[in-house]
């Protein structure tokens with residue numbers, strides 16, 4: 001199944017082809033480099049390498065006017081200005097969960113295609129999705145039409161399921177941050193959820209969110225006492241994942257409202273992230289009031 005917008009299809013096909021190379025290229029790139037990304041986090045060799053590969057390939061697509069990534073400070077202009085023409089902007093988290101490289105656990109690649117110049121609110125997304133490097137490599141793509149899952153074989157994607165929606169009965173939860181660093185109102189909510197659902201937390205948002213999409217439940221990287229904006233980045237993580245989960249019938253929230261309606265101030269803004277079954281996110285917002 002191809003995506004009906006040709007530019008989005010090109011973006012998706014480019015990421016699909018790169019996914020196999022990324023899994024193979026992780027070997028030998030599991031160490032840290034002596035640099036920090038714009039969020040002040042240590043970069044791994046594979047973070048920098050995957051960003052360079054995806055940046056070069058995505059910027060070369062006709063109709064992609066901007067490329068931005070978690071790993072580089074500024075938006076790269078690569079053609080038309082997305083704010084004033086037919087071009088789109090692509091925002092990428094080249095490797096999500098790269099601290100899992102050393103321990104060889106799951107990771108992902110996240111992308112969002114915005115019909116606006118970056119930074120932009122998630123309401124300007126026209127497509128978003130992710131690659132999950134698990135025991136097999138899969139891809140989830142959300143567009144205005146559908147949410148679909150693919151298995152990746154040798155750079156080609158094979159449709160497994162379309163019109164994916166979150167199961168009605170939630171099963172799993174995963175919450176990031178150290179418990180003593182959780183604000184008291186979030187901790188009270190977490191205690192309730194713990195009684196109802198099973199813990200699944202693996203340290204890569206994509207892997208944890210894919211469990212929520214598959215089994216139903218809630219994923220959060222909440223506001224912390226030490227970091228009221230949480231850890232995850234709105235443009236590269238919060239918005240794309242909020243879009244996927246909302247397109248699949250769930251809800252996203254920064255604690256107050258949909259992640260997609262948050263106006264960004266800067267490219268690398270962080271935000272508390274909560275996504276999952278609608279009633280679990282409604283309860284979260286009530287708990288944080």
Ligand SMILES: O=P(O)(O)OC[C@H]1O[C@](O)(COP(=O)(O)O)[C@@H](O)[C@@H]1O
Pocket residue numbers: 041070093095096097098099176177203204205206221231232
């Ligand atoms: O190590 P922690 O605090 O549990 O953080 C894990 C979270 O941080 C992240 O790894 C941040 O993403 P990056 O690896 O892209 O920086 C998320 O994928 C994950 O949910």
Ligand SMILES: [Mg+2]
Pocket residue numbers: 093095096097205237
């Ligand atoms: Mg990430």
Ligand SMILES: [Mg+2]
Pocket residue numbers: 047070093094095096097098
């Ligand atoms: Mg990353």
